[in-house]
Amino acid sequence: xxxxxxxxxxLFRKEGQNVTLSCEQNLxxxxxxxxxxxPGQGLRLIYYSQIVNDFQKGDIAEGYSVSREKKxxxxxxxxxxxxxxxxxxxxxxxxxxxxxxxxxxxxxxxLTVT
Amino acid sequence: DAKTTQPxxxxxxxxRAANLPCNHSTIxxxxxxxxxxxxxxxxxxxxxxxxxxxxxxEMASLIITEDRKSSTLILPHATLRDTAxxxxxxxxxxxxxxxxxxxxxxxxxxxxx
Numbered sequence: 034x035x036x037x038x039x040x041x042x043x044l045f046r047k048e049g050q051n052v053t054l055s056c057e058q059n060l061x062x063x064x065x066x067x068x069x070x071x072p073g074q075g076l077r078l079i080y081y082s083q084i085v086n087d088f089q090k091g092d093i094a095e096g097y098s099v100s101r102e103k104k105x106x107x108x109x110x111x112x113x114x115x116x117x118x119x120x121x122x123x124x125x126x127x128x129x130x131x132x133x134x135x136x137x138x139x140x141x142x143x144l145t146v147t
Numbered sequence: 148d149a150k151t152t153q154p155x156x157x158x159x160x161x162x163r164a165a166n167l168p169c170n171h172s173t174i175x176x177x178x179x180x181x182x183x184x185x186x187x188x189x190x191x192x193x194x195x196x197x198x199x200x201x202x203x204x205e206m207a208s209l210i211i212t213e214d215r216k217s218s219t220l221i222l223p224h225a226t227l228r229d230t231a232x233x234x235x236x237x238x239x240x241x242x243x244x245x246x247x248x249x250x251x252x253x254x255x256x257x258x259x260x
Contacts, residue, residue, distance in 0.1 A: 037190075068248075075234065075250030076191070123190050125248075136248055138190030 036060065037139035039124050044144045046118075054109045054142045056124030065107035066125040066136065069093060076123060082107055083129075111144065118146045151235045156255040159229075165222040167254050169235030172216045177239045180211060182220045183250070184231040191234065191250070194220065225258045232256070 037058045046052045058065065064083050068076040078091030082101040096115025101107055107126075111118045123141045127134040152170040159165040171180065181196040195202055195209045197218075202209045208221040222229055234253040 073252065075252055076248065078248075121188070125190070135193045135196075137193065141188070141190050143188070 037124060037126055037137060039122075039139040039142050042140065042142060044142055046144070046146050048146055049113045050146075051110055051112050052118075052144065052146075054111065054122055054124075054144070056107045056109065056139060058105055058107075058124075058126045058137075058139075060126055060128075060137065061104070062126035062128050062137075063104070064127045064129060064134070065101070066127075067091075067097070067099065067107070067109045068123045068125065070121040070123060070141075079109065079122075111146075118144060120144060151237060151251055153233075153235055153251065153254045155252065156257070158257050158259060159222075159225045161226055161258055161260055162224055165225040165229065165256055165258070167220040167222075167233050167235075167256065168217065169220070170217045171235070171237045174215050174237050175239075178237045179239070180209065180215075180218045181236045181238060181248075182207070182209065183234045183236065183248070184229075185234070185253070186228075186231040194233075225256075227258050227260070230256060230258045 040055045066081040067079040070076050077093050079097050080091050080099045082088035085104050088099050088101050096112055098110045121141050121143050124139040125136040127136045179196050179198050182194040183191040185191040194206050195204055197209045211218045232253040232255050234250050
């Protein structure tokens with residue numbers, strides 16, 4: 034089955050530690066995205082990548098880093114510089130990175146930092 | 148993305164039609180209306196989109212007013228599994244700019260027995 038996988042579903046970390054969230058897609062999509070969702074809020078874009086080896090900052094990139102070495106993978110690292118890292122993180126992909134193409138979402142990773 | 152306004156919550160009896168409204172009075176000519184939904188603790192799911200004509204697929208129907216300032220998502224026979232937050236988004240199509248979905252707080256639809 035084609036789709037987007039995120040692992041793990043729940044992640045717990047101590048404050049001051051970096052943590053990497055996994056996102057893999059087998060849809061052969063060019064573009065991939067990372068969003069953050071806080072309780073009762075909509076989604077906010079962290080980073081996006083329109084093509085391999087290229088990525089752009091979204092609205093709230095501070096404290097996060099990404100890489101796009103392979104078409105199917107777009108890992109997100111939450112660094113210790115992110116002041117409020119506890120949130121629900123969603124990865125998405127689309128055929129192309131241009132406005133208008135539907136985005137398909139993974140199941141999400143809920144990160145708790147204490 | 149243009150701003151949208153949706154009611155914070157709605158209830159619907161199972162088996163009845165759920166009509167979810169969305170106001171987008173500042174929508175511009177090249178912007179489409181998209182609907183996504185998010186079931187609790189899952190990723191959002193694409194439902195439907197349209198420009199100015201009414202659209203229907205296996206999940207829902209989308210009715211857009213003639214002036215395009217508002218739209219209604221219709222779930223014809225709501226089931227308990229349709230309980231979710233529904234997001235209405237307006238965005239341009241194929242403009243060459245990078246894609247970004249701007250989600251507001253949406254409408255929380257509760258389907259009851």
